[in-house]
Amino acid sequence: MRVRKVTAAVSALLLIALTVAVAEAAIFALLTVFSSILRVYLVVELADRYLLVNQALWVPMPHVSVHEAGTVGSGLVTFGCGLGAAAWRYRRWRPA
Amino acid sequence: MSWLVRLYPRSWRRRYGAEMEDLVQVMPGRLSVALDLLIGAAIAYRDVIRRDRVLSAAGAYLHGVCVAVLLQAIAFVSLILAGQGSSDPTDFRLGPLVFATMVGLPQVIYAQLGESLQAQASILVLSRAWWPEAVLLTLLVFALAIVIATPRLLRRLR
Numbered sequence: 437m438r439v440r441k442v443t444a445a446v447s448a449l450l451l452i453a454l455t456v457a458v459a460e461a462a463i464f465a466l467l468t469v470f471s472s473i474l475r476v477y478l479v480v481e482l483a484d485r486y487l488l489v490n491q492a493l494w495v496p497m498p499h500v501s502v503h504e505a506g507t508v509g510s511g512l513v514t515f516g517c518g519l520g521a522a523a524w525r526y527r528r529w530r531p532a
Numbered sequence: 533m534s535w536l537v538r539l540y541p542r543s544w545r546r547r548y549g550a551e552m553e554d555l556v557q558v559m560p561g562r563l564s565v566a567l568d569l570l571i572g573a574a575i576a577y578r579d580v581i582r583r584d585r586v587l588s589a590a591g592a593y594l595h596g597v598c599v600a601v602l603l604q605a606i607a608f609v610s611l612i613l614a615g616q617g618s619s620d621p622t623d624f625r626l627g628p629l630v631f632a633t634m635v636g637l638p639q640v641i642y643a644q645l646g647e648s649l650q651a652q653a654s655i656l657v658l659s660r661a662w663w664p665e666a667v668l669l670t671l672l673v674f675a676l677a678i679v680i681a682t683p684r685l686l687r688r689l690r
Contacts, residue, residue: 452593455593455594455597456597459597459598459600459601462601463601463604463605466601466605466608467605467608470605470608470609470612470668473664473668474609474612474664474665474668476612476634498612498615498616498634498635498636499634499635500608500611500612500615500632500633500634500635501632501633501635502631502632503630503631503632503633505629505630505631506624506630506631506632509629509631510604513600513603513604514597514600514601514604516600517596517597517599517600517603518593518594518596518597518600519593519596520596521592521593521595521596521599522589522590522592522593522596523589524592525588525589525591525592526585526586526588526589526592529585529588529589531583
């Protein structure tokens with residue numbers, strides 16, 4: 437019984453991590469498309485690495501940098517919104 | 533057309549599956565019937581999810597994640613709209629934490645340009661059209677409204 441509970445908890449954690457990862461990938465895809473439509477350079481920072489999404493570097497264009505705090509904060513906001521909504525529903529749930 | 537019955541939840545199929553398959557077989561294979569079956573499957577899943585507390589919370593979690601994705605996309609486009617027409621950096625910050633910065637024109641490139649080109653580049657930045665951002669923002673807000681309203685709309689389906 438205890439093993440079953442641990443397995444269920446690990447599965448739930450993995451699913452939560454997977455949903456956040458998919459959501460972050462979706463956000464990045466959206467930002468890439470939007471930066472292309474709106475003609476801005478996009479720089480995403482994460483742990484000393486820079487991901488540059490650009491068009492032609494020699495064309496002077498505005499650029500948007502998403503700093504490390506923004507990248508980490510994005511994951512936290514996504515997770516927090518999901519968790520908040522789930523907790524709210526769990527507490528207010530009534531049998532139909 | 534009877535394969536569409538397999539889209540229904542297992543508990544539902546166990547109870548009504550055979551009966552429903554018989555019914556579908558005597559009905560004409562029209563698009564409206566297929567659409568009815570699809571909507572019926574969505575309603576059946578909604579009922580199964582609503583009956584279970586954990587499944588209901590999991591559904592709410594996914595809904596919250598979708599809302600968060602759209603909110604962040606709105607924040608991104610709003611930042612571009614706010615920094616539009618300004619060559620000074622525009623920050624999106626919370627206290628000491630700077631999440632994102634919009635720079636009207638890359639300062640390095642700007643500094644390398646000659647005087648006449650600097651003037652041209654400034655005009656280019658200042659004259660950027662604002663309507664693509666506005667249209668995108670409107671679409672995103674509309675999408676957010678739909679996503680927020682979806683659970684209520686699903687609850688009304690019978």
